[in-house]
Amino acid sequence: MRRRNKRKTSTSYFPCEVEKLEKDLKEGFFKSLPDFTTKKFEHEGQKVFIAFINYMVEKEQIYRYVIEVIQQSNEPWGIEKLKNEIPISDGELRTSLKDVGEDLIKGSFVIYIEGLDQSITYAVPQLKERDPDRAETESLIFGPKISFTESMQTNMNIVHWRLDNPSLVSEKFIIGNEIPTEVRLIYLKDIADDENITEMRRRLNKLKTDDVLESSVLTQYIEDNSYSIFPQLYVTELPDRFCYELKEGKIGVLVDKSSSAVIAPTNFFSFFESTEDLYTRWNMGSFIRIMRLIAMFLSITLTPFYVAALTFHYEIIPTALLVSLGHSRSRVPFPPLLEALILEFLIELIREAGARLPTKVGQTMGIVGGIVIGQAVVQAGFTSNILIIIVALSALASFTVPSYLMGSAIRIMRFPLIIMAGMWGFIGIFYSYCFILIHVIKQKSLGRPYLAPLYPMRPRDFDNSVIRIPFLKSNYRASSNMPKKSKRFQEPPKDKPSDIEDI
Incomplete structure (x- = not known):
């Protein structure tokens, strides 16, 4: 068969000699690899060249489905024949050396x-994927225990499995100049607001960075105010939470090599919700949500109030309690401000050490370390018994928040509040509360109000944030998400009540 000579165009690297292609790939991309x-081998007068990185591909597929198939054929091969007869999907035609190397x-x-005049690349990555396991940072008593993994394919499979809906849309983005990373924008097109989708798409397209390490790193790039201590996008490792928010009209983002997903827009109260609230009865779910909000307030109030x-x-201290406080602090050489800061820092030190140590050792460190060190500092006269109780209650209250990011923000807020209380007393505390409230009111999440439904006031949305009502009465999605379909279901016609004796 006569081979036609083809001229190389100004934008195409091919055609070229096999030896030149091998040399350019090694020198341009893999010189130190x-x-x-x-x-390289010859077949029917053709020189065939195959290249790959040894530990990154399934070599068995290359030998079985490519090399053997080519060598067993009695005819010359072309691009169309390769695309049609190589039993591997997702073949990409490449005309530049840069695309081949990437x-x-x-x-x-x-x-x-x-x-x-073209080469063809096939994706056969050799991935060591972790199987879906129990969630670590968002543990549940009721409901699904499965969590996301580091594989985009596995995570997309989980989402499609939970959301068997033809309106589910997945948009692909490649972010990262040095280390390109796949990012997926996911939403239900029949429910999600077009403005939210457009805004998130704009932020992802606008993002210029070397790489995106993880979902929580991506949120810091695209959030509305990166200087705020409060998280403005929700990061979760629970697929059921992710899919539930999509059904409520929000949009989600998945990042390859990350075991967590991003949900937007979100509000302040979303960080105190858990899907477990939905799996319990409505009155219990409402009680738990309100308890978390009260615990958050107590966590940032108790120690500053003491100082x-x-x-x-x-x-303002009752006489009987004042006598007990005086006796407890009689041996303490520090003022209340310094005493509280030392103990709060000690609690944070124990918490961080327990989180970084192996699981079993960390649990032992948290319990034994807290008891032993707490007892020791009281006996040594560094602090009072009452402050030990108050700091311990504040720490416990902060751990009731389902979101780790919001819990961390609450724990950090205690320190400036303690300093303000030690410098100006209750005036400093109330001044700090006003500053925090103004700051939260000004925040936005994907351009939507962060303090909704409290500001702007939307009483109907309280069901979707602060409290829970029975599912049969909870027919409206939160209006702050601007969903296209405000109703979750069509209300059935009301039947006349019947007496059991009439049956």
Whole structure:
């Protein structure tokens, strides 16, 4: 068969000699990578070139479905024949050396037949994927225990399995100049607001960075105010939470190599919700949500209140308690402000050490370390018994928040509040509360009000944030998400009540 000579265009690297392609790939991309592997052989007068990175591809597929198939054929091969007869999907035609090199780095292999004006790459990455396991940071008593993994394919499979809906849309983005990372924008097109989708799409397209390490890193790039201590996008590792929010009209983002997903827009009260509230009865779910909000308030109030009362406002303490406080603090050499800061820092030190140590050792460290060190500092006269109780209650209250990011923000807020209480007493505390409230009111999440439904006031949305009502009465999605379909279901016609004796 006569081979036609084809001229190389100004934008195409091919056609070229096999030896030149091998040399350019090694020098341009894999000069310091000894695992770069090439295979060259002749078939029916054609020079065939195959290249891949040894540890990144399934080599068995290359030998079984590519090399053997080509060698068993009695006819010359072309691009169309490769695309149609190689039993591997997702073949990509490449005309530039840069595209070929980038595909090889991502776990593809390239086939080039000398004389053709195109090469073709196939993705056969050798992935060591972790199976879906129990959630670690968002543990549940009721409901599904499965969590996301680091594999985009596995996570998308879980989402499609939970949301068997033809309106589910997944948009693909590649973010990262040095290390390109796949990012997926996911939403239900029949429910999600077009403005929310457009805004998130704009932020993802606008993002210019070397790489995106993880979902929580992506949120810091695209959130509305990166200087705020409060998280403005919800990061979850629970597929049921992710899919539930999509059904409510929100949009989600998945990042390859990340075991968590991003939900937007969100509000302040979303960080105190858990899907477990839905799996319990409505009255219990409402009680738990309100308890979390009260616990958050107590967590940032108890220790500053103690410092302010002992420093400036002895008159508000009952006489019997004042005597006990005086006796407890008789051996403490520090003022209440320094005493509280030392103990709060000690609690944070124990918490951080327990989180970084192995699970069993960390639990032991948290319990034994807290008891032993707490008892020791009281006996040594560094602090009072009452402050130990108050700091312990504040720490416990902060751990009731389902979101780790919001819980961390609450724990950090205690320190400036304690300092303000030690400097100006109750005036400093109330001034700090006003500053926090103004700051939260000004925040937005994907351009939507962060403090909704409290500000702006939307009483109908309280069901979707602060409290829970029975499912049969909870027919409206939160209006702050601007869903296209405000109703979850069509209300059945009301039947006349019947007496059991009439049956």
